[in-house]
Amino acid sequence: MSEPRMTEELERMKTEYEPLLPIERKLIWCTFGSGVVLLAILVLISRAFS
């Protein structure tokens, strides 16, 4: 079985563009948002106990 080459892959991505789905947007922003909130909490905790 022949494997696709990178150039063919990129061509295929151009012609078959997959738009961002709402669930992907949700995954991106929920993950990032929870990361920032958790980070702030952890910074506060580490300051409180250091």
Next chain:
Amino acid sequence: MSILTRLTKPETTSQPEAIAIVRTRLTEDWLAVWIGLFVFVLSLGLLFGTDVLGWSITTSVWTSPAKALAPASKAYATLQPALSLVATYLFLLAILLVAAKFLGANLRRFTLGFTVLFVLSYACWFLGSWAYIAATPDKRPALKIPWSLSLTNESGFIIALILGLLIGNLLPGMSRALKEAIRPELYIKTAIVILGGFLGIAALEQRQLATSVILRGICAIVEAYLIYWPIVYFVSRRYFGFSREWAAPLASGISICGVSAAIATGSAIRARPIVPIMVSSLVVVFAVIELMVLPFAAQHYLSGQPLVAAAWMGLAVKTDGAAVASGAITDSLIRAKAAASGVVFQPGWILGVCTTVKVFIDVFIGVWAFILAWIWSSKIERRQGDQVRFVEIWQRFPKFILGYVATFLIVLGIGIASPALVPKIKAAMGQANVFRSIFFLMTFFAIGVMSNFRRLWQEGFAKLAAVYVLCLFGYIIWVGLLISWLFFHGVFPPIVKG
């Protein structure tokens, strides 16, 4: 053929072979645990009055080559250094031949490759220990030399990396001849298992600081998975037009832990095996660039905050091998700079913090792959009969971490239960550390050999590399620095008195 060697040859990797690669990785993980534990247990012979590994070779900073090499233990002082070196080589060859057999390697080619790997790597270590390269300013009077580069003897790692890069990029014939023994993942994971015991000693001596470092290390997980990943995924999808199949392994490769994370994510979202393989080849090349740049940047800008520099290496440098290797170089560079101003930091803490941060990130690869598998199968690409099983978390868990935790806890446990044994444990870990250094050294050399920079210029890789460059140098490195600063600012390694 090593997993990474195969990963850097995407054009020749078939689908069944790629699936075998994922299985091989698990085997390499377990082998690293057993080899590391074997060396660790043998070193503990000192606790029972048996000096099992005292014959192993050590190299001190030298001005006269004849006085550079010596056996690790005074009990073997009469042993010729050349015999000690040969014994160390034969011991490592024997245990690694067993590992090679389990990995299905060609044993004759492995023996040949390992012999060259060992000889050249140790030659680099020897050269790196030359006083004019290695000696820190406080050591110059004793060595009677007017100047030195102050790189400590761990500059041997950098020399090994450069020699490996020269062979990998300029001598393809030699590189091919060595490939059976070019297994940086096996070597670094074995070294990390042994390192656990060494860090156990450090934790015994500074329990409060060790606890603080571990708690702060946990914060790194939040960053790698929740702050890096979504932005890299978004950039590659929105601005570079990558498909979901490419964007997810790419985001994991750049954000989390290079090769392991790209493979786990590819498998979680049911990407074709070629996708994580191509991503991994890119990760390895960029990890080498980071390894050659970031430790020196850390020495220049962060020598006043050694543990910020350490955490930064763990967060910014991808792949276990390159990250821990960066920690080792940063450790030596920053300690050398501090020594020049009269402050002697205890060795190992910078490396220890870097490794702790990296290990915490690794621990959650399986959990992250599980979460992505669940989202992909239930929300993004719904498939009938696709069920995500909890056992997959265990299957994707990097097993060498168990060895690292075991050696750390065993040393800590013995030390807490019997404080009188601490000096003996320290001597035992000193002997195990000889092998840890050699495994590190071989990792540096192997990473160099397998890093083919020409691949970056291959047609089609530019776009993949562009995402990598933009996210790594435009986002990950700086956010990593900020978060390392937030958590490790003002925390210092213990200072050696006297």
